[in-house]
Amino acid sequence: MSGEELLSEARKFEKNLLNFFWRQGVSLSEGEDLVQETYLRLWKYRAEYSPEAKLSTFLLLLARQVRIDTLRRVARRETREESWGREQPRVQGPADACARDDVRWAVSQLTEPLREVVELGVFQDLPYAEVAKVLGIPVGTVKSRMSNALKKLKEMFDERRS
Amino acid sequence: MNADLEKTLDELGPAYRDMVLKMKAAPEASPVGRPFSPFGASARRPASGRVPYLVAAALAAFVALAVVVRSAFAPGGAGASAVHNPYTLAYGGMSESAVDEMLRTQRPDGSWANDFITRQNAAALRGVASASVAYRRAVRYLRSKGLSPLSPAELRERGALAAKTLASI
Numbered sequence: 001m002s003g004e005e006l007l008s009e010a011r012k013f014e015k016n017l018l019n020f021f022w023r024q025g026v027s028l029s030e031g032e033d034l035v036q037e038t039y040l041r042l043w044k045y046r047a048e049y050s051p052e053a054k055l056s057t058f059l060l061l062l063a064r065q066v067r068i069d070t071l072r073r074v075a076r077r078e079t080r081e082e083s084w085g086r087e088q089p090r091v092q093g094p095a096d097a098c099a100r101d102d103v104r105w106a107v108s109q110l111t112e113p114l115r116e117v118v119e120l121g122v123f124q125d126l127p128y129a130e131v132a133k134v135l136g137i138p139v140g141t142v143k144s145r146m147s148n149a150l151k152k153l154k155e156m157f158d159e160r161r162s
Numbered sequence: 163m164n165a166d167l168e169k170t171l172d173e174l175g176p177a178y179r180d181m182v183l184k185m186k187a188a189p190e191a192s193p194v195g196r197p198f199s200p201f202g203a204s205a206r207r208p209a210s211g212r213v214p215y216l217v218a219a220a221l222a223a224f225v226a227l228a229v230v231v232r233s234a235f236a237p238g239g240a241g242a243s244a245v246h247n248p249y250t251l252a253y254g255g256m257s258e259s260a261v262d263e264m265l266r267t268q269r270p271d272g273s274w275a276n277d278f279i280t281r282q283n284a285a286a287l288r289g290v291a292s293a294s295v296a297y298r299r300a301v302r303y304l305r306s307k308g309l310s311p312l313s314p315a316e317l318r319e320r321g322a323l324a325a326k327t328l329a330s331i
Contacts, residue, residue: 015192022191031191033278103188121167122182128166146170150178157181 003046006055010042013059016124020063023119025108034070038063057130060120064134106156114149121146225266260286261293272299277309284311 017038021031041062042049049058107115113135120131121142128142135142163171163182171179264274264283273280284300287293288311304310 015190018192019190028191029276032276103185107185121164122185125164125167127164143166143170146167147174150170150174150182153185154178154181 003043006046006049007039007043009055010039010059013056016056017059017063019123020060020119021067023104023107023123024067024115025104026067034063034066037066037070041066054130056124057126057134060124060126061134064116102157102160106153106160109156110149110152114145114152117142117145118149118153225262229262261290265293265296268296268299272296272301272303274300277304277307280304281309281312285313285316 014035017035018028018031021034022028026034038059042059045062049055107118110118116135117131120126120134121128126134128139128146131142132139163186167182171182264287267274268283274283280300281304284297284304287297287300290297301311
């Protein structure tokens with residue numbers, strides 16, 4: 001598959017990628033930038049993609065890395081600005097961003113490892129083996145994290161309802 | 163729902179299945195219609211700001227003709243300069259086709275699809291003699307919003323994709 005074909009195939013997952021970022025509390029416009037960044041990475045690492053693998057899995061792997069890099073970049077900038085003694089503007093966290101949206105809010109309350117498993121296994125509908133590949137963890141861990149995450153989510157929904 | 167998740171839900175009970183179905187049915191974000199291009203070539207614009215279809219088509223035909231004619235006379239023969247991937251250009255370095263693409267897709271107010279792309283494109287056009295007007299328009303737009311083009315350091319930071327990638331094309 002040529003690079004161009006790969007990119008055009010990858011564009012079919014635009015909405016999946018946008019939602020991947022959006023459900024982690026990223027705003028829509030920032031999410032679009034991150035999707036774009038994911039496609040840039042796909043172009044950069046296209047040689048590492050083997051057509052036998054699922055493209056959606058490869059894209060989510062890149063998207064996850066983009067998200068991690070963005071968080072690190074933001075953290076570095078904040079540390080730098082703090083060291084200059086600037087007053088920090090309040091950064092909008094996922095909980096703030098999702099306050100009016102039950103599902104987004106609840107998912108944002110999970111710890112990062114649980115949130116990732118829910119995002120990939122529930123919303124992106126990847127089989128556990130693919131989730132394990134993206135996260136670099138054993139399939140058994142995916143399974144136990146999924147159970148824990150769903151239990152926590154149920155508790156949250158039940159609490160909110162009561 | 164995939165078989166693995168089904169199995170987990172079977173173990174957890176029907177209440178969990180309902181919960182997951184509701185979660186999956188929750189509203190999702192939709193792309194605003196901009197296919198992702200560093201230049202924002204096809205960004206959705208408000209209907210009131212759209213160029214009438216025929217004018218846009220004529221303009222596109224003219225630009226396509228210009229590109230074909232130019233590439234025919236370019237060193238290396240027909241089509242030699244048309245081989246590029248827009249995803250690499252704003253980061254890796256500037257080629258003439260990248261500049262053309264940016265000039266073609268710049269909005270009348272000097273912006274592109276969004277502020278980030280405008281900052282990126284303005285930075286890329288800095289110092290390109292044939293795009294000085296577009297550069298100034300972009301900078302004026304950015305200033306009006308309290309922004310500036312990406313700095314060389316920011317470009318470098320985002321564009322590890324630099325010359326290496328270009329060289330591999």
